[in-house]
Amino acid sequence: MSKKNKSTEKKPAIGRRELLKGLATVPVLGVFAYQYLQKQNFKKRKKQQIVSELGLDDIKVDPPCVIPSRSGDRLRLGIIGYGGRGRHLVRGAGFAHPDWIKAKSKQAAENSLNRELQTFMEQEDLNVELTAVCDLFETRLNQGVETSENEVSPIKNKSSRKAKAYRYYQDLLESKDVDMVIIATPDHWHAPIAINAAQAGKHIYLEKCITRTEEEVYQVTDAVKESGVVFQLGHQNHQSESHLIAQQVVKKNILGKITLVETTTNRNSPGGAWVWNIPKEANRQTVDWQQFQLPAPHKVPFSLERFFRWRCWFDYGTGLAGDLLSHEFAAINQILQLGIPKTAAASGGIYHYKDGRDVPDVFHVVLEYPERNLSLVYSATLANGNWRGRVIMGQDATMEVGEDVLVSAEMESERYRNKIENGIIDLSLPLFSYKAGAQGVDAVTSATEKYFSSKGLFYTYRQGKCVDATHLHIKDWIDSIRARKTPMCHIDFGFEEGIACHMATQAYLKGRKVEWDPVKKRIV
Amino acid sequence: MVEASKKLSAPSGMQLSLLVLLRVLIGWHFLYEGLVKLANPYWTSAAYLAESQGIFAGIFKSIVANPLALQIVDFLNIWGLIAIGLALILGFLGTIASFAGAFLILLYYLANPPFIGFTYSMPSEGSYLIVNKNLIEFAALLVLAFYPTSKLVGVDRLIFKA
Numbered sequence: 001m002s003k004k005n006k007s008t009e010k011k012p013a014i015g016r017r018e019l020l021k022g023l024a025t026v027p028v029l030g031v032f033a034y035q036y037l038q039k040q041n042f043k044k045r046k047k048q049q050i051v052s053e054l055g056l057d058d059i060k061v062d063p064p065c066v067i068p069s070r071s072g073d074r075l076r077l078g079i080i081g082y083g084g085r086g087r088h089l090v091r092g093a094g095f096a097h098p099d100w101i102k103a104k105s106k107q108a109a110e111n112s113l114n115r116e117l118q119t120f121m122e123q124e125d126l127n128v129e130l131t132a133v134c135d136l137f138e139t140r141l142n143q144g145v146e147t148s149e150n151e152v153s154p155i156k157n158k159s160s161r162k163a164k165a166y167r168y169y170q171d172l173l174e175s176k177d178v179d180m181v182i183i184a185t186p187d188h189w190h191a192p193i194a195i196n197a198a199q200a201g202k203h204i205y206l207e208k209c210i211t212r213t214e215e216e217v218y219q220v221t222d223a224v225k226e227s228g229v230v231f232q233l234g235h236q237n238h239q240s241e242s243h244l245i246a247q248q249v250v251k252k253n254i255l256g257k258i259t260l261v262e263t264t265t266n267r268n269s270p271g272g273a274w275v276w277n278i279p280k281e282a283n284r285q286t287v288d289w290q291q292f293q294l295p296a297p298h299k300v301p302f303s304l305e306r307f308f309r310w311r312c313w314f315d316y317g318t319g320l321a322g323d324l325l326s327h328e329f330a331a332i333n334q335i336l337q338l339g340i341p342k343t344a345a346a347s348g349g350i351y352h353y354k355d356g357r358d359v360p361d362v363f364h365v366v367l368e369y370p371e372r373n374l375s376l377v378y379s380a381t382l383a384n385g386n387w388r389g390r391v392i393m394g395q396d397a398t399m400e401v402g403e404d405v406l407v408s409a410e411m412e413s414e415r416y417r418n419k420i421e422n423g424i425i426d427l428s429l430p431l432f433s434y435k436a437g438a439q440g441v442d443a444v445t446s447a448t449e450k451y452f453s454s455k456g457l458f459y460t461y462r463q464g465k466c467v468d469a470t471h472l473h474i475k476d477w478i479d480s481i482r483a484r485k486t487p488m489c490h491i492d493f494g495f496e497e498g499i500a501c502h503m504a505t506q507a508y509l510k511g512r513k514v515e516w517d518p519v520k521k522r523i524v
Numbered sequence: 525m526v527e528a529s530k531k532l533s534a535p536s537g538m539q540l541s542l543l544v545l546l547r548v549l550i551g552w553h554f555l556y557e558g559l560v561k562l563a564n565p566y567w568t569s570a571a572y573l574a575e576s577q578g579i580f581a582g583i584f585k586s587i588v589a590n591p592l593a594l595q596i597v598d599f600l601n602i603w604g605l606i607a608i609g610l611a612l613i614l615g616f617l618g619t620i621a622s623f624a625g626a627f628l629i630l631l632y633y634l635a636n637p638p639f640i641g642f643t644y645s646m647p648s649e650g651s652y653l654i655v656n657k658n659l660i661e662f663a664a665l666l667v668l669a670f671y672p673t674s675k676l677v678g679v680d681r682l683i684f685k686a
Contacts, residue, residue, distance in 0.1 A: 014685070022615075022677075022679055023682075025544065025615055026614065029610075032556075112585055112589035113589055
């Protein structure tokens with residue numbers, strides 16, 4: 001080392017030896033560049049081979065929110081049923097209760113990643129006015145009116161007019177100040193209100209399940225078709241980009257022949273099992289129990305439990321079938337266009353929540369489509385949170401559709417055999433993946449990306465903003481009213497959803513397989 | 525920093541060769557990490573930062589929440605990796621590059637430290653307890669900062685002796 005010190009002290013002019021030592025590591029850059037380009041080319045070639053083979057090049061992700069200018073008159077909205085779901089739907093139109101704004105700003109201050117309020121405020125201005133509110137619980141009725149007055153809204157030049165409060169929906173439907181209604185009541189009220197709304201010429205956004213009974217499905221469908229009002233069923237998951245991508249994957253036959261679809265619900269909390277909060281203000285004076293149970297098949301004495309936790313009884317809904325199978329069926333029907341199944345079998349029981357309910361908390365349904373050579377299996381439990389996902393199984397590949405889309409090649413696929421053997425398709429990685437929010441489609445993904453996809457964990461705030469699906473679904477409905485077009489989740493789709501869900505419910509209640517008679521158009 | 529490094533005697537012979545090798549290898553790693561991120565239009569540090577745990581988690585998460593801050597951090601990260609990588613390979617401003625590299629790696633380490641009880645959704649390729657490869661690379665860069673080689677083998681030799 002002392003020699004080195006001496007040599008540095010001399011400070012000679014740059015000679016050949018100096019130059020060599022000074023630039024000794026430069027060749028490393030040459031090697032790096034060569035290797036880097038080799039690797040890039042290898043990845044590109046591999047990707048291109050898969051992309052062109054599968055026709056993935058023209059799968060495009062539309063931006064979640066194409067914003068047309070809001071022209072024309074301001075549309076006037078009425079909400080019937082201002083409970084938990086009703087509040088969310090009205091927020092989707094641009095109206096939030098002051099308490100919600102307060103709670104969300106507090107949460108955002110405590111956790112900078114909580115962007116609910118920001119997402120709400122960045123919603124598109126739908127040029128709507130909330131003019132009417134109807135609810136059978138006084139507190140919620142008042143909250144609905146307070147919501148209409150709240151100045152904090154994504155709607156520019158929001159009207160400061162107070163919404164009118166209605167105890168009875170018939171009065172609301174008679175109002176000339178209402179162009180369209182959101183119906184977010186318990187299921188047993190869906191049909192009577194929707195039919196009256198259609199007859200009154202009001203456009204309808206109806207929460208799922210479309211009705212409580214099979215008969216009502218026919219009645220609602222007829223009423224909507226005869227009236228010509230714009231009807232949207234509340235499956236906001238239709239707006240999910242992942243479903244639109246999955247639809248294209250199926251269309252391009254990437255999965256091969258599909259014979260089995262498995263879709264599931266796993267929840268493990270009282271809230272997830274409809275044991276919802278009973279507000280302390282609720283009592284005989286503030287709750288209109290008689291009106292509530294008017295269309296229910298069995299009349300029982302005043303019950304706050306039944307009023308607020310109505311999903312637990314067949315008198316007011318159909319439990320898992322109407323609440324969650326309906327969403328799953330809607331998703332699969334959107335992706336595969338299955339329509340009404342030929343037969344349905346169902347089983348299950350009340351295995352965990354022995355709280356007086358009569359709907360099952362563990363529920364399984366098998367829907368058969370012999371013409372499509374396909375079975376759709378739905379399995380649900382409300383007492384376990386294990387993630388089982390939604391899987392479409394083809395002979396050549398398997399697709400999991402959630403927030404993301406993940407397609408994996410089948411080891412035994414004839415179609416991909418050569419590519420697997422040549423190493424072009426790596427079975428340890430997905431063949432195709434779409435990551436929500438990333439606005440991009442990638443054919444060969446890394447292990448990390450694969451993991452993010454399967455967890456649904458992917459944040460991006462650079463391209464595309466975070467949008468609420470409910471807002472998009474409401475927007476689709478309102479845009480359709482203005483443009484006189486058919487919304488995404490229209491009445492024919494609602495008919496198929498309703499019949500499929502009622503086939504499941506009937507199979508469970510009758511303890512036997514039921515069949516759809518396409519000639520008589522009845523479940524037998 | 526320079527004072528500290530001067531107190532240490534300059535490496536020579538095999539020591540020098542191995543330190544240059546270490547410098548070039550780390551430079552290669554930095555450069556490739558930077559270029560991969562540059563080449564991927566969807567890359568962002570958001571997911572990594574959003575998962576942050578430990579005492580600095582608040583700072584890292586607030587970056588994710590602010591789109592502009594995230595854009596700046598992503599830009600600095602990509603170009604920082606590329607610049608440091610090139611500098612280490614070439615031996616250009618070697619001491620500064622080593623310290624800058626050590627600082628950047630320390631940030632990665634602090635964002636997702638492998639402490640007891642901290643779990644991340646992104647799987648690591650090995651098993652770690654407090655010490656992970658980030659921490660080792662951080663220490664290696666400190667060694668390079670205090671045993672500078674770029675004035676002996678590297679572009680700095682030409683710059684500082686001319």
